[in-house]
Amino acid sequence: MLKSALIVLFISFIMGMTACGAVSSTATITLAATAEPELIVTEVVSAEPIGDAERGQQIFTRGLDEAPPCSTCHVQSGLETRMFQLAPSLISVGERAATRIEGMNAEEYLHHSIVAPSEYVVSGYRAMMYGNYADHFSDKDIADLVAYLLTL
Numbered sequence: 001m002l003k004s005a006l007i008v009l010f011i012s013f014i015m016g017m018t019a020c021g022a023v024s025s026t027a028t029i030t031l032a033a034t035a036e037p038e039l040i041v042t043e044v045v046s047a048e049p050i051g052d053a054e055r056g057q058q059i060f061t062r063g064l065d066e067a068p069p070c071s072t073c074h075v076q077s078g079l080e081t082r083m084f085q086l087a088p089s090l091i092s093v094g095e096r097a098a099t100r101i102e103g104m105n106a107e108e109y110l111h112h113s114i115v116a117p118s119e120y121v122v123s124g125y126r127a128m129m130y131g132n133y134a135d136h137f138s139d140k141d142i143a144d145l146v147a148y149l150l151t152l
């Protein structure tokens with residue numbers, strides 16, 4: 001409904017323009033086509049649960065529902081570069097996340113790496129991450145964690 005209303009608006013707008021001779025009718029088609037994907041993207045984004053980074057940090061350091069805290073293995077002290085590391089540093093992980101698995105954006109990859117950690121193993125590390133977070137965390141818990149990871 002909204003889409004067709006917009007197209008009608010577009011057409012009447014463009015017709016006004018062509019009446020004045022400002023835009024050709026070929027230009028009309030291009031404009032109407034580029035308007036559509038924008039509408040679709042807005043709808044998808046607003047359907048995602050909105051993450052609370054502060055709560056995500058609490059889950060990261062304290063754990064939840066008897067699942068081990070992320071900080072058991074992921075140390076964010078700044079000292080980690082000089083020590084043996086069981087797990088990779090998550091500093092700036094949001095930037096790397098978008099490049100890890102083709103077709104996944106940063107949020108999707110981070111979500112995936114919590115619920116299915118062994119499907120992508122960071123080079124230089126072993127698949128030793130706790131694998132049952134999906135049984136303990138709700139979608140909201142994971143969205144909160146992802147929001148926190150994106151602030152690191």
Ligand code: HEC
Pocket residue numbers: 060068069070071072073074086087088090093096097100110113114117118120121122125126127128129130133145149
């Ligand atoms: C038992 C240790 C352990 C725990 C607990 C753990 N991790 Fe991990 N994590 C790892 C290891 C080891 C890797 C690297 C191997 C891999 O990619 O699976 C990793 C990889 C990751 C990655 C991928 C990083 C990248 O650069 O691609 C993310 C993101 C991550 N962990 C987030 C979390 C979060 C969030 C939690 C808590 C909900 C958590 N981890 C709990 C050990 C752990």
